[in-house]
Amino acid sequence: MSKSGSLHLSPSEYHRHQLQSLQPSLAFDGNDVTAWQSRLRRKLRVLIGDWPRERVPLRPRTLWRRDHALGTIEKIVFTSEPYADVPAYLCLPHNVKAPYPVMICLQGHSTGMHNSIGVSYDDETQPAAVKGDRDFAIGCMRHGVAALCIEQRSFGYRKELKQEKRGSHGCHDATMHALMLGKTLIGERVYDVDRGLDYLAGRKDVDMRRVGVMGNSGGGTISVFAAALLPRLRFAMPSCYFCTFKDSIMSIYHCADNYIPGLAKVAEMSDVMGLFAPRPVVIVAGHDDPIFPIRATRKAFRDLKGIYRAANAADRCHLVVGPEGHRFYADQAWPVMLKEIRKS
Ligand SMILES: [Zn+2]
Numbered sequence: 177m178s179k180s181g182s183l184h185l186s187p188s189e190y191h192r193h194q195l196q197s198l199q200p201s202l203a204f205d206g207n208d209v210t211a212w213q214s215r216l217r218r219k220l221r222v223l224i225g226d227w228p229r230e231r232v233p234l235r236p237r238t239l240w241r242r243d244h245a246l247g248t249i250e251k252i253v254f255t256s257e258p259y260a261d262v263p264a265y266l267c268l269p270h271n272v273k274a275p276y277p278v279m280i281c282l283q284g285h286s287t288g289m290h291n292s293i294g295v296s297y298d299d300e301t302q303p304a305a306v307k308g309d310r311d312f313a314i315g316c317m318r319h320g321v322a323a324l325c326i327e328q329r330s331f332g333y334r335k336e337l338k339q340e341k342r343g344s345h346g347c348h349d350a351t352m353h354a355l356m357l358g359k360t361l362i363g364e365r366v367y368d369v370d371r372g373l374d375y376l377a378g379r380k381d382v383d384m385r386r387v388g389v390m391g392n393s394g395g396g397t398i399s400v401f402a403a404a405l406l407p408r409l410r411f412a413m414p415s416c417y418f419c420t421f422k423d424s425i426m427s428i429y430h431c432a433d434n435y436i437p438g439l440a441k442v443a444e445m446s447d448v449m450g451l452f453a454p455r456p457v458v459i460v461a462g463h464d465d466p467i468f469p470i471r472a473t474r475k476a477f478r479d480l481k482g483i484y485r486a487a488n489a490a491d492r493c494h495l496v497v498g499p500e501g502h503r504f505y506a507d508q509a510w511p512v513m514l515k516e517i518r519k520s
Pocket residue numbers: 285345346347348394431432433434
């Protein structure tokens with residue numbers, strides 16, 4: 177009888193072996209950037225799953241509006257698609273005049289978008305301390321930037337209540353059901369960002385030539401994919417997600433909502449982010465982030481920089497590394513982003 181030590185019994189070991197020998201078929205090849213982008217973007221659009229054929233009216237409704245020391249905050253809800261309503265906060269800063277630059281702000285696995293404006297989940301009139309600079313909209317308003325904070329599917333006020341939930345991640349059912357329907361949760365979340373852009377485009381007080389997306393962790397994920405797929409986005413600031421698929425998503429335990437069928441066969445994460453070139457990107461990372469290892473993030477950034485260099489935009493591709501773990505680093509990231517916004 178052979179000893180089990182000589183046998184390969186781990187399915188993950190098998191997949192890692194597959195990955196080692198894999199050469200992504202649409203990785204950047206060093207040739208014409210625009211032609212490569214259009215090939216990979218077309219493929220990615222298919223892999224993230226079906227989108228609705230028609231855009232339904234957004235029907236934005238105001239739930240409340242109030243003054244804040246830095247601006248005004250309005251809570252709205254808009255209809256992304258039938259049976260998918262999106263709560264959001266629109267935050268307009270006091271210290272600059274319209275039309276405002278604007279960032280779409282996305283929280284990750286947490287109690288949701290209330291963190292973006294630093295209030296309690298249960299009572300939005302009550303201020304609440306937010307760790308790791310995740311009060312994104314407060315950071316935006318402080319710097320004269322408007323914010324649209326979107327509640328992502330399966331998080332916060334959109335967490336799953338209709339299905340029994342097991343395990344620590346509330347996205348499991350939604351992710352799996354999306355896959356059975358030929359969709360992905362990433363695709364559905366990106367679609368909500370696109371509908372958020374529709375909402376902003378319908379306003380007179382935001383500057384659609386200066387619209388960006390930012391978020392941490394699961395918000396960083398959607399910042400990357402939204403940047404790759406949505407041409408109206410002009411800036412991107414994904415935090416604590418950008419890395420290599422190989423060293424993070426395919427090596428370390430992550431929620432099922434991170435996966436797109438077949439993506440590793442065609443591209444690495446630097447290629448996906450490279451679809452945003454030459455538009456300005458500020459990648460934010462934590463030196464000690466245990467789930468997006470910094471060594472691999474730096475490697476992926478070198479590859480991304482290569483794509484930006486080929487697009488004659490190396491100076492618009494930035495990496496900011498904070499000294500701690502899995503969080504946003506406002507003091508380091510914002511000065512870099514603001515310089516890009518002012519240049520535009
Ligand atoms: Zn999740």
